[in-house]
Amino acid sequence: MNIEQDLVAALEPIRQMTLAICVNHFFETGVYRKLEAGECDLDTLSRSLDLERARLGGLLGYLRNENIVSHDKGVYALTDKARLLGRYSAWYTMLVGGYTETFVQVGECLKGQGKWATRDVGKVGIGSCGISHYDAIPLTQRLMAKMDTPARTLLDLGCGNAMYLVEFCKTMPQLRAYGVEPSRDACLSAERIIAAEGLSDRIKVINKSVRDFLEGKEDLKPDVMVLGFVLHEILGQEGKAGVIDFLKTVTARYPAINLIVIEVDNQAANPTIMEHGLAKAYYNPYYLIHEFTEQRLMTDAWWQSLYEEAGLKIVNHDYPDEAVDSTRLEIGYLLKRRG
Numbered sequence: 281m282n283i284e285q286d287l288v289a290a291l292e293p294i295r296q297m298t299l300a301i302c303v304n305h306f307f308e309t310g311v312y313r314k315l316e317a318g319e320c321d322l323d324t325l326s327r328s329l330d331l332e333r334a335r336l337g338g339l340l341g342y343l344r345n346e347n348i349v350s351h352d353k354g355v356y357a358l359t360d361k362a363r364l365l366g367r368y369s370a371w372y373t374m375l376v377g378g379y380t381e382t383f384v385q386v387g388e389c390l391k392g393q394g395k396w397a398t399r400d401v402g403k404v405g406i407g408s409c410g411i412s413h414y415d416a417i418p419l420t421q422r423l424m425a426k427m428d429t430p431a432r433t434l435l436d437l438g439c440g441n442a443m444y445l446v447e448f449c450k451t452m453p454q455l456r457a458y459g460v461e462p463s464r465d466a467c468l469s470a471e472r473i474i475a476a477e478g479l480s481d482r483i484k485v486i487n488k489s490v491r492d493f494l495e496g497k498e499d500l501k502p503d504v505m506v507l508g509f510v511l512h513e514i515l516g517q518e519g520k521a522g523v524i525d526f527l528k529t530v531t532a533r534y535p536a537i538n539l540i541v542i543e544v545d546n547q548a549a550n551p552t553i554m555e556h557g558l559a560k561a562y563y564n565p566y567y568l569i570h571e572f573t574e575q576r577l578m579t580d581a582w583w584q585s586l587y588e589e590a591g592l593k594i595v596n597h598d599y600p601d602e603a604v605d606s607t608r609l610e611i612g613y614l615l616k617r618r619g
């Protein structure tokens with residue numbers, strides 16, 4: 281038996297855990313962005329980002345050993361591996377920035393008493409929007425094309441950093457958009473992005489939960505409402521009766537509304553689909569997180585029967601582009617009030 285070989289294999293998850301967390305720091309501290317703009321020495325990097333020089337040197341040395349940066353004649357640069365990770369940094373923002381504290385609390389929460397693990401909701405919302413750029417936003421746009429009226433006023437409930445709204449307003453010049461989001465951090469990030477895109481006159485973000493928003497007096501007349509990965513949050517907070525009541529309240533207030541819901545089909549117990557590469561890399565940790573935080577993922581069949589109970593009909597349903605996600609675990613529904 282070769283103990284050293286076994287040990288290397290046994291420690292691989294620890295190596296990957298350290299790497300995932302450090303890559304996320306690499307993104308969050310701005311070091312990645314700075315090196316993306318051009319190679320740089322340690323003094324310039326630490327001064328321009330206001331980071332402690334010796335410790336930054338330690339992090340960069342670690343990343344060099346993992347082939348994330350190169351270090352030549354005192355100058356650091358991104359490697360191809362770093363650029364690949366950089367394209368998918370939103371997954372790090374959500375799963376590492378948003379949920380590392382959740383993973384750490386799993387053992388404590390297993391002991392019961394119904395204790396929920398915490399998460400960084402702002403980073404979850406921001407990361408989720410970045411992921412949606414690849415999957416849920418194009419899917420929502422395809423569903424919008426199936427609506428009975430052209431979209432003029434869009435309301436995005438649980439809008440995160442408002443990336444949906446920005447992307448839609450950029451491609452649809454006639455559109456005005458409103459977002460509702462309870463996380464203050466995500467709202468601040470939304471305001472920065474909207475201003476940077478010069479869209480402050482067309483997009484407004486309201487810092488409220490959907491319930492407070494619906495109970496308020498906001499006089500909007502949306503023709504389309506988007507709920508991207510939000511119904512399972514409301515399900516965790518208010519239970520099934522709460523979601524049905526919420527959907528009925530929405531359609532009573534806006535009877536002609538086109539409702540676009542994006543949800544993830546809970547197939548964690550389906551061994552065939554869970555062998556898929558993206559299911560192992562993304563959906564398996566994603567399903568785990570939802571067992572321990574105050575949100576509940578359900579199956580496609582369960583959601584379909586809930587829509588029925590809430591007086592809604594499914595006008596259309598669709599999946600993300602196969603080239604991005606071929607699992608069909610993410611589903612978009614275009615819904616309307618029956619009758």
Ligand SMILES: C[S@@+](CC[C@H](N)C(=O)[O-])C[C@H]1O[C@@H](n2cnc3c(N)ncnc32)[C@H](O)[C@@H]1O
Binds near residue numbers: 412462463491
């Ligand atoms: C997984 S993120 C989805 C963000 C974005 N809609 C997307 O599709 O990428 C869930 C969002 O719902 C928000 N949220 C949670 N509970 C909510 C509630 N009761 N009312 C409104 N938004 C809520 C969270 O703050 C978070 O931004």
